[in-house]
Each structure stands twice: as C-alpha cells, then as structure tokens.
Amino acid sequence: MTTLADDALDRTALPQLARKEMVRYALHPLFLLSLVLLLTLTTLNPPDADSASADTSTILFPILPAALLGIFGMIIMARLTRASDRAAEAAGTVPTSQATRTLALASSVVVPLAVALLYYGYLVWGFHHWPPTADGIPVAEVGTSWVYTVLFTQGVIPAAGGPLLGLVLARWLPQRGAVPVAAVVLVLAVMLMQGVFEPLREIRLAMPWTHFAGQMGAEDEAGAHMVLTGSPYWWGAYLVLLCAGALVVALLREDQQRARLVRLLAVIGVLAAVCCFLAITEGVNSTIVYGH
Amino acid sequence: MVRYAIRALPWPLLVTVATVVLALMEVVRRWPWTMWPLEGCAVGLLAAGAAWCCDEPAAAMVDSAPRSMLWRTTARLLGLVLLLGVWVLSVAHARDSLFEHPVEVALQGVIASAAAVAWATWRRSRGAAKPGGLLAAGIVPVVTFWAVARPIPQSLPLFPYTTSVELGGDWASSLVIWLVVAAVAATLLIAAVLTG
Numbered sequence: 001m002t003t004l005a006d007d008a009l010d011r012t013a014l015p016q017l018a019r020k021e022m023v024r025y026a027l028h029p030l031f032l033l034s035l036v037l038l039l040t041l042t043t044l045n046p047p048d049a050d051s052a053s054a055d056t057s058t059i060l061f062p063i064l065p066a067a068l069l070g071i072f073g074m075i076i077m078a079r080l081t082r083a084s085d086r087a088a089e090a091a092g093t094v095p096t097s098q099a100t101r102t103l104a105l106a107s108s109v110v111v112p113l114a115v116a117l118l119y120y121g122y123l124v125w126g127f128h129h130w131p132p133t134a135d136g137i138p139v140a141e142v143g144t145s146w147v148y149t150v151l152f153t154q155g156v157i158p159a160a161g162g163p164l165l166g167l168v169l170a171r172w173l174p175q176r177g178a179v180p181v182a183a184v185v186l187v188l189a190v191m192l193m194q195g196v197f198e199p200l201r202e203i204r205l206a207m208p209w210t211h212f213a214g215q216m217g218a219e220d221e222a223g224a225h226m227v228l229t230g231s232p233y234w235w236g237a238y239l240v241l242l243c244a245g246a247l248v249v250a251l252l253r254e255d256q257q258r259a260r261l262v263r264l265l266a267v268i269g270v271l272a273a274v275c276c277f278l279a280i281t282e283g284v285n286s287t288i289v290y291g292h
Numbered sequence: 293m294v295r296y297a298i299r300a301l302p303w304p305l306l307v308t309v310a311t312v313v314l315a316l317m318e319v320v321r322r323w324p325w326t327m328w329p330l331e332g333c334a335v336g337l338l339a340a341g342a343a344w345c346c347d348e349p350a351a352a353m354v355d356s357a358p359r360s361m362l363w364r365t366t367a368r369l370l371g372l373v374l375l376l377g378v379w380v381l382s383v384a385h386a387r388d389s390l391f392e393h394p395v396e397v398a399l400q401g402v403i404a405s406a407a408a409v410a411w412a413t414w415r416r417s418r419g420a421a422k423p424g425g426l427l428a429a430g431i432v433p434v435v436t437f438w439a440v441a442r443p444i445p446q447s448l449p450l451f452p453y454t455t456s457v458e459l460g461g462d463w464a465s466s467l468v469i470w471l472v473v474a475a476v477a478a479t480l481l482i483a484a485v486l487t488g
Binding site: 029030033037041044045063064067068071072074075078079175176177179180181183184185187188191192196 | 302304305308309312315316319323326327329330333336337340344347425428429430432433434436437440441443444
C-alpha cells in the first residue's frame, strides 16, 4: 500500500529519473555504435540511379533504423533495466517504486525515437530527391501518403517498440541471455512473415515488422517485385497499441494497481486486434506486381 | 572436471541457444535463397552462447581457489562442445542448401565461437567476472544486423550468399576475413593463458 507521501515522492522523482535514464541511453556504447553504423551506411548507400535500390528509392531503407534502433534498443533497454534493478538492490530500500523506475526507463525511448524521426526526414527527402525509376514501385497507384506511412511505420515505430519490448523482457524474464536469444527468435519470426511466402502474406501484418513492397522471392514467383496487400495506416495504429501494451505489461510486474492495469491491457488488446484486422482487410486489396 | 562443468555452466541457456540455432539452420536448409540471413544470425547466437560459457558469476571466490583459470576454462569448454556439435550437425544436415560451401559455413561458426571464448577468457584473465554477458549483448545485435541488412556485401562479405560474386557470394574474401579473426582469437587466447 502506498501513502500520499510516497505518491508525491514518486511524482517528483519521475522527471529526474527519466532525465537520467535518457542520458544513460544516449551514452550507451551500443546506441553510439548504432548511430555510427546508421550514419556510415546511409552515406555509403544512397538510392541513386546506379544503386540496386533505384526502383524503390528509400522505401526499403527503414530496415536500417528498425534493426539498429529497434533490435539494438531491445538489448540496450534490457541492460539499463538490469543496471537500474541492481542499483536499487544494492541501495536496499529505495525511495521510488519499481513502477516509477519502469516509467523512467520507458521515457528514455525518446532518445532512439528522436534519431528515428530525423532519419524519417531523410527518407522522405531522399524519396523525392531520388524518385523510383519508371519501372519501379508504382507510386501513382498506391499514393505518396502510403509511402510516407510505410517509411514511418517501418522506421520510426520500431525505434520505440524495440526498447519497450526489451523493457518487458527484462522485467518478466530476468534469466541470463533471455533478451539476446529473444531478439534472434524475433528476427526469425519476422523473416518468415516478411511477405516472401504467399500463404503468410495476409497474416504477416500481425508481426511487429514486415514488408509492404520489394522483391519477394517465393519459389513460384522468384524475384518478382511487388506491392503487398494491407493498410500501413491501420498497421501503424496496431504497432502504437502494441507499444502501449508493452508498457502496461512492464508495469504489471509490480503489484500496485494491478487490477486497473489488467483492465487497461484488455482494452488495448481489443483495440490492437481490431486495428490488426483492419490492417489485413483494408488498404491495397490485391498484390501489385511491377517492373522487371 | 566434468562435475565442475555440469555445475558451473548455464545449461538451460545453452540448450535454448542450441535449439534456436537448429531451428535457424533448418529454415535456411528449406529456403536458402530467401532465408539466408538466418545463417549469420545463427553464427552470432552461437558465438554469444560460447561467450556465456566463460562467465564466472562466483569469480570473487573461485579466482582465489587452487584450481587455475586454465583448468576452469578447459572444463567450461564442455558447453562449447555441445554448441559446436549442434552447429556441425545442423550444417551437415543443410549441406545441400549451402551454395556448395558447407565447410566455409561450418568454419564461420567455429571461428566465431572460438573468438568469443578467446576474448572472454582474456577478459577473465584481466579480472572481469562476467565478460561473456557483455560480449553476447554486443555480438547478437551487431551480427544479426549485419546478417539481415547485409550493408556492404562486396567490401565486407562476412556472410557470403549464393555462388555468384556479383550477388555477394565472395566466399574466398570471406574466408580470408574469418581466418584473420581466427588469428586474432588465437593471439588473445595465448595472451590470456600466459597472463592467467
């Protein structure tokens, strides 16, 4: 049971803790490495006319921030969470609750999110600077807003989603090695559901990352370039709800207000299921094969 | 030595790693053209598993015991034997899908694991208790990213793909890179044994 004094202390401690966690995130060696890789690889591989990406411009580029900020973020956040827990354990009785520390850790996702937003700006600019070739992705058919949304959902939301998933895993699976193994399992699942296999193309939108366009190399249509079915708008809403759900699941680790959090999680779960259903059924309704 | 290894190694984690590596290589075996990045992910996870074998949570007590670090590291190699056994079996099972280079693929896993053990042992010899966890936290995201995004396949073909050099199948250059990694790992391991 918390007292009013505890609540007041938590409220005043949260902004300070959040600032500290943001600085720790920004200075984490893995985050700095991800920044260096993002900058270097972006500079080395512009989608100009001579590149292999000339027909899709920047549309396939969000895999860079998704992996470098999302997958790296899972590991960074798990390590920050463990460090926070170790510090609390070493201090004995700490004045702030685990929920406050969880919220402070979650606040630090603004760091990768800010980088992802800057990169999103580059991707949008790059899309206009190096437009797809004439036989490339049919922008007239899908619309520019479709392009902007795909770039945002694939490149920006994972920058928050990855670290939040790392937070959940660190809270619920404290065993050694659980988060790196989970990251590889997630990549395995995403690879299988990226849209390459025709029977999985519709339900692929249940995954936290998938393709909407590109070269799909299934055996019967080897190397065909296509725009896949589904609505990136609803999928984006689904991903935002997954992020919100992850935060609630991380907070559920502490008993305080559990009943309220479970009710909130149920609401988020229902909304996420609806958005996922709409992402599958709305938008581009049949696969568009283009070019080549 | 075996009794020490049974008690000291994180067996549930190693069995999980071995299972995931088997699953990754089975997917590669079935769909090599589209799922090839998972081969690199398997190599990264294998190296992480090898690094975890070297962690010594009770270093503060164990390091002052009469048994030398060389003895304890040798005992811990039992975990590495499990991981490499699973790796070699999975590569052998998938050999027809590995673009005619099963030996090079097998070497990638063996050298990556040996390098992880060498680095972790060297850090252990310098007093770090759990260097494996730190190394694994770096290896898994970096190698997974490199395998999935294949950012500069012509310049740094860590995980070559197909038999065509134009498509990123520069197996000869890749072998040179991996042999350099092996040489660095051997140097580190010798340094660790001499100082530890």
